[in-house]
Amino acid sequence: xxxxLQIIGAILTLIGSIFLFLGSLGLVRMPxxxxxxxxxxxxxxxxxxxxxxxxxxxxxxxxxKLILLILxxxxxxxxxxxxxxxxxxxxxxxxxxKTVIDKLKKEETIKVNVSEDKINTNSDxxxxxx
Amino acid sequence: xxxxxxxxSLGFMLLGISLSMIRFIxxxxxxxxxxSFDVMTVGSLGLIALIAxxxxxxxxxxxxxxxGLLSFIGVLIVAxxxxxxx
Amino acid sequence: xxxxNHIILFLVLLAVWxxxxxxxxxxxxxxxxxxxxxxxxxxxxxCNVFSEIKLTPKAFFYAIIYVFxxxxxxxxxxxxxxxxxxxxxxxxxxxxxxxKTKLKSKIGRLILANSITxxxxxxxxxxxxDILYIHWIDVLSTNIDEDTQQIVSRFEKYLEVIYx
Numbered sequence: 001x002x003x004x005l006q007i008i009g010a011i012l013t014l015i016g017s018i019f020l021f022l023g024s025l026g027l028v029r030m031p032x033x034x035x036x037x038x039x040x041x042x043x044x045x046x047x048x049x050x051x052x053x054x055x056x057x058x059x060x061x062x063x064x065k066l067i068l069l070i071l072x073x074x075x076x077x078x079x080x081x082x083x084x085x086x087x088x089x090x091x092x093x094x095x096x097x098k099t100v101i102d103k104l105k106k107e108e109t110i111k112v113n114v115s116e117d118k119i120n121t122n123s124d125x126x127x128x129x130x
Numbered sequence: 131x132x133x134x135x136x137x138x139s140l141g142f143m144l145l146g147i148s149l150s151m152i153r154f155i156x157x158x159x160x161x162x163x164x165x166s167f168d169v170m171t172v173g174s175l176g177l178i179a180l181i182a183x184x185x186x187x188x189x190x191x192x193x194x195x196x197x198g199l200l201s202f203i204g205v206l207i208v209a210x211x212x213x214x215x216x
Numbered sequence: 217x218x219x220x221n222h223i224i225l226f227l228v229l230l231a232v233w234x235x236x237x238x239x240x241x242x243x244x245x246x247x248x249x250x251x252x253x254x255x256x257x258x259x260x261x262x263c264n265v266f267s268e269i270k271l272t273p274k275a276f277f278y279a280i281i282y283v284f285x286x287x288x289x290x291x292x293x294x295x296x297x298x299x300x301x302x303x304x305x306x307x308x309x310x311x312x313x314x315x316k317t318k319l320k321s322k323i324g325r326l327i328l329a330n331s332i333t334x335x336x337x338x339x340x341x342x343x344x345x346d347i348l349y350i351h352w353i354d355v356l357s358t359n360i361d362e363d364t365q366q367i368v369s370r371f372e373k374y375l376e377v378i379y380x
Binding site: 019022023025026029030031032034035037038039041042043045046047061062063064065067068075078079081082085086089095 | 232234235236237238290291293294297298300301302306308310312329330333334337339340341342351353
């Protein structure tokens with residue numbers, strides 16, 4: 001039962017689960033929503049792909065469905081993270097205090113024209129003209 | 131050998147899902163909860179595949195496929211709700 | 217031009233069906249062909265995204281190279297995230313920067329945005345025309361050209377050939 005292919009598959013599964021664990025650790029440790037999205041998405045994508053690939057190595061009869069599942073995860077997981085990040089930025093979820101720059105912010109304030117910081121909007125417009 | 135390694139990876143996976151559960155309970159904002167939900171479901175896909183291997187039933191892979199589809203649509207709908215309401 | 221959309225959609229649907237069944241028995245093949253044909257004829261009124269894919273041998277070759285480049289970037293990004301998470305001081309320096317893309321086709325931009333999300337330390341937040349807004353976990357520079365050089369160009373040179 002324990003062929004070389006099976007052992008390779010088991011090791012791949014183990015590596016994938018470790019990545020998944022580290023991603024969840026990042027989810028707990030990271031300071032703001034965007035960094036959490038980064039850590040969570042990347043680690044869960046590669047972790048799940050490696051796990052499914054390992055199962056496909058162990059049991060080659062299931063390869064078709066597992067490849068379909070891998071392609072599905074690879075295509076949808078970045079999209080869901082992207083949509084979530086955009087929604088988070090749209091509803092003005094604050095960035096981490098050490099954040100260096102936020103170039104999306106300027107255009108959002110001009111477009112939405114939030115009434116609470118009109119001074120900010122004007123200064124942003126000036127900066128935009130430069 | 132193979133089953134020992136798979137049991138260890140099962141443990142790591144459950145640990146990871148529990149950690150995301152901590153963020154799900156603690157998360158101060160709804161976005162944090164949604165992203166931990168996403169990580170939990172995507173991790174569960176690997177978990178379901180492992181369970182399918184242990185019980186030797188291929189039907190669980192189909193369950194994983196539908197589960198992933200539903201989680202993706204759920205995240206999209208929650209994000210859309212956060213952005214401009216349903 | 218229009219028949220190309222139909223053919224590509226039909227082949228994708230048939231491939232999904234065959235992967236789902238993972239068998240080439242004759243009745244499964246017949247059901248797959250018939251259902252894919254019906255779906256293609258009904259729903260392919262305006263699926264013009266597929267016509268942007270080039271079907272030349274060079275594009276095919278570049279697509280295979282792209283898969284390897286992308287896999288290397290994905291694995292590297294995971295080690296990057298793991299290193300940042302495990303380090304006790306949490307070495308992050310986040311910010312949102314802009315980059316420019318030269319790609320014109322919709323599906324090419326989709327693939328580019330997905331690839332950027334899965335590569336080391338970057339997350340696509342929004343896209344307006346040819347400007348991509350990217351959350352970068354470790355900002356090295358805030359100049360648009362340098363960022364484009366660092367983030368986009370390694371994928372773009374392959375995607376340009378594939379999607380035009």
